Amino acid sequence: MQKAMQPARVRARRTEILHVEDNTAEAELLRDALADFPELTLRTLVDGVEALAYLRRPDASVPCERPDLILLDLDLPRLDGRRVLAELKADPTLRMIPVIVLSGSSLEADLVLAYELGANAYVVKPAQLNQFRAVVRAICDFWCGAAASPVRRGAAGR
Amino acid sequence: MDNLTKLAGRAARRLGPRTRPGVGAGGPLRRLVASGSEALVVVDGALRIATLNGAAERLFGLTAARVRGARLERLLEREPAAAGGPALGGAFAVRPREPGALGRAPAVGLRGDGSRFPAEIGVAELAVGRRPWYVVLVRDRGEASWAEAALRESQERFRGVFEASAIGFALVETDGRFRAANRSLCEMVGYGEAELLGLTFQQIMHPDDPAAERAPLGHVLAGELDRYHLEARFVHKRGHVVWVVLAISLVRDAGGAPAYVVVQATDITPRKEAEQALALHAAELERSNAELQEFAYVASHDLQEPLRTVASYAELVAERYRGRLDARADRWLGYMVAGVQRMRQLIADLLALAQVRTAEGGFAPTDTAVVVARTWDRLYAQHAGMDAELTTGALPTVVAHPAQLEQVFQNLLGNALKYRRPDVPARLRVSAARTVRSGSAEWEFTVRDNGIGLDMAYAERIFQIFQRLHRDDDHEGTGIGLAICKRIVERHGGRIWVESAPGEGAAFRFTLPERER
Structure with a gap:
């Protein structure tokens, strides 16, 4: 029975990036920056509550239904990005998803706290548009390409 | 007959075989004479000196033998001011109205070395035999009055200090009741003296003063400490707080037991208010520093974010639509980008300025x-x-x-x-x-x-x-x-x-x- 189920789950899957950002202008800028990555699926959610609800939806209980990478803003309505980060890293089924904090804040306190909470990287959004694009692409090249990921291994049908 | 007459009679009886036969020894007068606490001169009815005791010899600076038989004027002169008073044998202003009664009069004492002293004399007539005898008690009025004057002066000085002092003074009984309070203390706490004397010291102390501050007063009152200084709060009759420095000292009685407590209270309310204003100022400074940190965060994040959006989209428009708009639109987009860049630099510099005082890392x-x-x-x-x-x-x-x-x-x-x-x-x-x-x-x-x-x-x-x-x-x-x-x-x-x-x-x-x- 389980064997019969397994192949259905193992479908050809696109790499999914979850972007949690309440500012739609920022979200669109990121979407634009990733326009050259057709193999990526970008999902944008606007607050921490939505993000956790999405990640904990019943059919996300298997790794391949989870995003490969989370790009997290810190200042979010309803549930702050720092709280979201803490929840993610305290959840045994979600903690392995790499989380990149993408923030406008260059404050050392934010930086230190993010790493303490288990962020995989903290990136201050560059002011210049082309630098921003370069950083976003570098993140995706690395975390969705070069870096090995248990999520993607699961997707490969181990 | 009163006691003094009895004493005088006994004194007369024991004055010696030369004056009266059969005089017995002992009794209070003898003790009086022997103790030397009073100077006594015994004269006969003609005011001739029969004898003097040791105290009188010391007072006049001569021996009884030198003046025996001489007239009393050798030792005492009547004072002109006493002229209208009672007479002693016509020559002195002391006249016992009846036998045994003691009259008093001022006089001038003449010492053996010729010096004089203001004196007071008391005279008792002795009813012994047919001839009159008199016992003259002599006191050095100068000594007495000088001592009295000094005491009076000292008391007045104390009274003056007590009353006129800007420092609040109070004498407090060991049970805490006020025995006395000066005007300054009354003004300090807003009570009249009479009102204050109906209260205890504890009643004018602030109830919130920590036990540590109220306790030493208790220790002093209980006689465990003799002196103590402390800062404390009084409660004014109208309810406000009066900050004071108290100097509390215990006065013991002759037996060493706690008698009462002297409390000096100095009003330090203005100083305290200044201190509190300073503390308030420091707290405000701290708050404003916290606000500066808040500002730093806002500047670094919340202000940068919308600027970034404006700049990014201006660039995006310039990039995607270059040539499709006219040259003027391109120039205006350039102004937008430059303006935003400048704004960003201003914010970054302001942030740097704000963070100078709170920079992490040490020297x-x-x-x-x-x-x-x-x-x-x-x-x-x-x-x-x-x-x-x-x-x-x-x-x-x-x-x-x-x-x-x-x-x-x-x-x-x-x-x-x-x-x-x-x-x-x-x-x-x-x-x-x-x-x-x-x-x-x-x-x-x-x-x-x-x-x-x-x-x-x-x-x-x-x-x-x-x-x-x-x-x-x-x-x-x-x-x-x-x-x-x-x-x-x-x-x-x-x-x-x-x-x-x-x-x-x-x-x-x-x-x-x-x-x-």
Whole structure:
């Protein structure tokens, strides 16, 4: 029975990036920056509550239904990005998803706290548009390409 | 017959075989005579001296033998003022109205050496035999009155101090009730003296005074401590608090038991209010520092974010729609991007200024030669191809916040390049000299250039925030750089100033105190 189920789950899957950002202008800028990555699926959610609800939806209980990478803003309505980060890293089924904090804040306190909470990287959004694009692409090249990921291994049908 | 007459009679009886036969010994009078506490002279009815006791011999400075048989005038003169008084045998102003009654009168005593003293005499007639005898008691009135006067004066002085003192005085019973209180204390707490005397000391103390402050008073009242000073609070009759310094001292009775407590209270309410205002001020300062941190966060994040959006989309539009809009639209988009960039720089500089006081990391020995070299390398790289040269003198190692010191040199050297003369190679020099100023050593650094210089009329203003002497287009910059330098140098305990003249270059100088790590 389980064997019969397994192949259905193992479908050809696109790499999914979850972007949690309440500012739609920022979200669109990121979407634009990733326009050259057709193999990526970008999902944008606007607050921490939505993000956790999405990640904990019943059919996300298997790794391949989870995003490969989370790009997290810190200042979010309803549930702050720092709280979201803490929840993610305290959840045994979600903690392995790499989380990149993408923030406008260059404050050392934010930086230190993010790493303490288990962020995989903290990136201050560059002011210049082309630098921003370069950083976003570098993140995706690395975390969705070069870096090995248990999520993607699961997707490969181990 | 009263007791004194009996005593006098006995005295007369024991005066000796020469005067009266069969005189017995003993009794109170004998003890009186023997004790020598009173000077006694015994005279007969003709006022001839029969004898004197030891006290009288000491008082008059002669022996009984020398004056026996002489008239009383040899020892005493009547005082003119007493003329109307009772007479003693016609010669003295003491006349017993009946046998045994003691009359008193002032007189003048004549000592054996001829000196005189004011005296008071008391006379008792002795009903012994047929002839009258008198016992004359003599007191040195001078001694008594001087002592009395001194006592009175001392009491009055105390009374005066007690009453007129600006310090609140109170005498407090060991059970806490007031025995007396002066006007100052009454005014301090708003009660009349009579009202206060109906209260206890504890009742005018503030109920919230910690037990530690009320307890010592209890210890003093219980006789465990003899003196105590403390700060305490009284409650004024109208309810407000009066801060006082209390000096509490215990007075013991002759047997050593606690008798009462002397309390001195000095009103220190104005001082306390000043202290509280100061504490309030400090708290406000702390709050304003916290607000500054809040501002720093807002500036770094919340203000940058919308700017980023504007700038990014302006760039995006310029990029995607270039050529599809006209040249003017392209130029306007350029203004938008430039304006936003400038705004971003302003915010970054303001943030840097706000964070000078709260910078993380401590002071450490810092080699200024290394700091200057590193700063210059970075600046030189930013101004590629510029004809500029930096020379340095011997630069010391100082105790400073390394990153902040670097920022100072960065801003000063950066300014020197920014305000260079066009078409003239920039020549910069950094030097340092150790000086001693009012007893403490300090390093004075000089950053000199050969640039356009400045009018000394602006020498103060350029260190203030947003004070710039040049239009944007000529010299980029936010006008915060020198304000940051000033704040950093002052945080290090130094001073910063400029010496210059238009067209002659400028010398920015700042000091750092030489200190142990």
